[in-house]
Amino acid sequence: MKMNYPLRNNSKPRNKNRRLKIIAVIFIFATVFFISLTGASRGFLNKIALPFWKFDNYAALKFSNAFSIIGSKRSLILENRRLNLDLDKIKTDLPLLQLIRKENENLKALFGRSEGEKNLVLSAVLVKPSVSPFDVIIIDVGKDKGVKAGDRVFYEGAVAIGEVEEAYERSSKVKMHSSPGEKFLALVGERSVQVEAEGLGGGNFAAKLPRDVEVKEGDAALVPSISTSVFGFVRKIELNPADSFQKIIFKIPANLSELKWVLVEI
Numbered sequence: 001m002k003m004n005y006p007l008r009n010n011s012k013p014r015n016k017n018r019r020l021k022i023i024a025v026i027f028i029f030a031t032v033f034f035i036s037l038t039g040a041s042r043g044f045l046n047k048i049a050l051p052f053w054k055f056d057n058y059a060a061l062k063f064s065n066a067f068s069i070i071g072s073k074r075s076l077i078l079e080n081r082r083l084n085l086d087l088d089k090i091k092t093d094l095p096l097l098q099l100i101r102k103e104n105e106n107l108k109a110l111f112g113r114s115e116g117e118k119n120l121v122l123s124a125v126l127v128k129p130s131v132s133p134f135d136v137i138i139i140d141v142g143k144d145k146g147v148k149a150g151d152r153v154f155y156e157g158a159v160a161i162g163e164v165e166e167a168y169e170r171s172s173k174v175k176m177h178s179s180p181g182e183k184f185l186a187l188v189g190e191r192s193v194q195v196e197a198e199g200l201g202g203g204n205f206a207a208k209l210p211r212d213v214e215v216k217e218g219d220a221a222l223v224p225s226i227s228t229s230v231f232g233f234v235r236k237i238e239l240n241p242a243d244s245f246q247k248i249i250f251k252i253p254a255n256l257s258e259l260k261w262v263l264v265e266i
Helices: 011-038 039-070 073-110
Strands: 118-126 135-140 152-155 159-167 172-176 183-190 192-201 204-210 220-222 232-238 245-251 261-265
Touching: 135 261, 183 204, 183 232, 192 245, 204 232
Parallel strands: 159 232
Antiparallel strands: 118 135, 118 261, 135 172, 152 159, 152 261, 159 172, 183 192, 183 220, 192 204, 204 245, 220 232, 232 245
16 A cells, blocks of 8 residues: 655755855944944944844853763863863963063153053954954943043954944944054064054054165064053064065954954053
8 A cells, every 4th residue: 555655845944054154244334324324323222233243142151062072972071172282372471461561660750650540341243354344443432431521442452453433322332443444653673763654454553664774574563652552462463575665464353353352451
């Protein structure tokens, strides 16, 4: 006797994937639209978008944790060993770094130029440059924590990555120094030669120096200030025989697509 079996409906998984893709596209376009607005309109929409940005960060963290658990035991053991080696290096370097900073502060105090204590607020990055255009990020602290437009923003405490462009009640928009067209002064090389740098996007900057100025890859681009902070490090030097200047490219020492935390100086 011939038996008929009901066919499985495979449309549900496809429909679910399609819905997820549509939601992702809407989220990206909404973020770009939000950043392109100004004034009160952006402040109003910020209140609406804030819960979604926080949920997006939460969901990404959960998925990341889930995939980490799935990893093999061997991979976890190797990762644990690597982290232990990194921790040992940090424990070794930290006292030396603290000693250097202390000596630096003592020297400044002798000349009456002590920089004093910085008031830094830790903030999570809600929207990263990989989603938003023009090297702009959205962070989860705002006026409720004393943040205001013009406050400087740091990565790892010593890398100056940008300034607060607009502060809302519980979040802020940060424009990074590497935003295309942004110009600022930096001190480059061992002799701290002052240059005008311009943002290229993606955490990159460019500046021109006379050919006879000695600069090498790995040199720091410092913030012109008594405090010790950097914009980035030289990654490439371009020389043209027909040009009396050399072009240097330097970059923020961070993967912007993985940026999770920043510090705001208020």
